[in-house]
Amino acid sequence: MTTASCGRSCEGIDGRIREIASPYLLDLDLRRMNGEAVVHFGGCSDHRDTEILRFFGEIGERAPGSYGLLHVRDDEDHGRENDVLVVRMVRGRVGEHLEPLLSPCIPVLEDPSEGEGTGPPGPRPPAPGRRPGVAPPACPACRR
Template identity: 65%
Template sequence: MFEYHGWITVHESATDDDPRRKAEIAEGLRHRVDEIAGPYLLDLRWMNGELFLHIGGFSNRRAPEILDLFRHVGTVAPGSYGLLHVRDDEDARHENDVRVLRMVRGNVTEDTEWSLSPCIPVLEDPFGG
């Protein structure tokens, strides 16, 4: 099971965005989102002059394309910031954790989301209990 929920505020840089460059970034991200669209919640939109990407879903298997998309945004728009929460029972090291990928200035780090972990017993009761 692979569950994920996240958002990114997309910025070309941490100082100021060139409108033409940001439009090019948006166009490239739109193509990337369209390539992997399907069962995923992928919402790229402009709101009040700013570009946002919202991601969410729940699938039977890990969706590496979602993790790749999150990291890709940081690469093409290094002023971006956001969070992606992931629960992945196929990750042997973290099968009972919710992980959080944190993007700041385009750089992505990963840690355990302690307010939702460990999944059992925080989110669910133990089996047979």
């Protein structure tokens, strides 16, 4: 997520990062890239962290030109437990949207558990730009 203005905003953001950062759930820091201040979020939790979402919104308030995406999967959110949501910040304003490329989680990301769903998932569609039955190109690094 990139912040549009810095100075005092960055000081406040950096202070909040120190308050809420957790080595168990999140990689969170303020970096400089290409002359811009960038807040980096990383982690893999199986439910929504309201403090992180609140902080994402705070960034937009402190630096109104900010933009970025935060993907959230909350298996405890009734009615949305099979969805990945994208929290989008544009010009400092935050909104939630369904992430169609990663949802529904079952069967897109995971196979159904035993007794879940109507049976094994059918054949997966080819990746965008790929024709059915055509093997992907060999990996240049490992030649497989």
